[in-house]
Amino acid sequence: MVLRSARVRRANLSRVTSETDPTAALADAVSGFVDGFAAEDDVITGARGRARELGCPAVSPATGAALGLLATTVQARSVVEIGTGTGVSGLHLLRGMTADGVLTTIDWEPEFHRAARRVFTSAGYPSGRVRTITGRALDVLSRLTAGGYDLVFADATLVEYRGYFDQGVQLLRPGGVIVLHNVLADVHIGEDGRRDPELLALRDVARTMRDDDRLRPAVLPLGGGLLAAAVVGPAT
Numbered sequence: 001m002v003l004r005s006a007r008v009r010r011a012n013l014s015r016v017t018s019e020t021d022p023t024a025a026l027a028d029a030v031s032g033f034v035d036g037f038a039a040e041d042d043v044i045t046g047a048r049g050r051a052r053e054l055g056c057p058a059v060s061p062a063t064g065a066a067l068g069l070l071a072t073t074v075q076a077r078s079v080v081e082i083g084t085g086t087g088v089s090g091l092h093l094l095r096g097m098t099a100d101g102v103l104t105t106i107d108w109e110p111e112f113h114r115a116a117r118r119v120f121t122s123a124g125y126p127s128g129r130v131r132t133i134t135g136r137a138l139d140v141l142s143r144l145t146a147g148g149y150d151l152v153f154a155d156a157t158l159v160e161y162r163g164y165f166d167q168g169v170q171l172l173r174p175g176g177v178i179v180l181h182n183v184l185a186d187v188h189i190g191e192d193g194r195r196d197p198e199l200l201a202l203r204d205v206a207r208t209m210r211d212d213d214r215l216r217p218a219v220l221p222l223g224g225g226l227l228a229a230a231v232v233g234p235a236t
């Protein structure tokens with residue numbers, strides 16, 4: 001998978017440079033602490049193992065912890081996730097949500113949904129707590145209830161992020177939060193002179209979110225990078 005191989009290349013590069021460059025060594029130590037701090041249990045470890053077997057990159061432990069924190073902070077009862085994978089991020093979201101909260105999670109790969117449902121069940125979540133919708137994200141989002149959600153998390157196809165944002169923000173209640181994952185990974189959003197479609201799409205959505213008066217945005221440089229915003233004005 002392209003994302004994975006780029007990540008592996010970057011990991012190899014950071015190993016080489018950290019042997020010779022104290023700044024890179026410090027960055028490695030910091031990211032080791034940040035991910036190590038976010039303790040994960042056997043269920044999440046199992047979901048990560050399944051993700052590796054199926055070739056589906058999952059959020060980092062620190063990213064998962066941040067998702068749980070955000071879900072708890074907004075007292076999330078209704079969450080939309082775009083990109084279920086094998087359920088790693090979904091588990092973190094569920095743990096942060098209220099005890100009666102429902103996670104609506106979208107993926108176009110039935111095999112990933114089967115794996116994720118097994119993970120949610122083994123974590124003890126009854127089927128009523130998780131709604132899996134198998135389909136193309138942009139089609140599914142257009143059918144969800146405007147203003148009916150507390151948090152939207154996107155971790156799927158980068159060139160579609162502007163669409164996820166445009167539709168996702170309409171789904172949020174005032175005070176709700178939208179979070180886009182992987183905005184710093186693989187495509188080097190800050191790099192000048194690059195014009196590939198993923199990079200252009202990410203810059204477009206970052207600019208749009210930064211300049212949107214309804215939102216309070218921030219980039220959180222955890223794992224692949226989160227671009228997050230809270231709705232502070234009317235979203236619909």
Ligand SMILES: C[S@@+](CC[C@H](N)C(=O)[O-])C[C@H]1O[C@@H](n2cnc3c(N)ncnc32)[C@H](O)[C@@H]1O
Binds near residue numbers: 082085106160
């Ligand atoms: C990076 S993985 C998600 C990993 C997951 N969030 C986790 O941490 O376990 C991306 C997922 O998005 C799904 N996906 C990508 N583009 C999609 C689209 N346009 N519609 C629906 N699903 C999509 C892929 O099938 C894949 O499972």
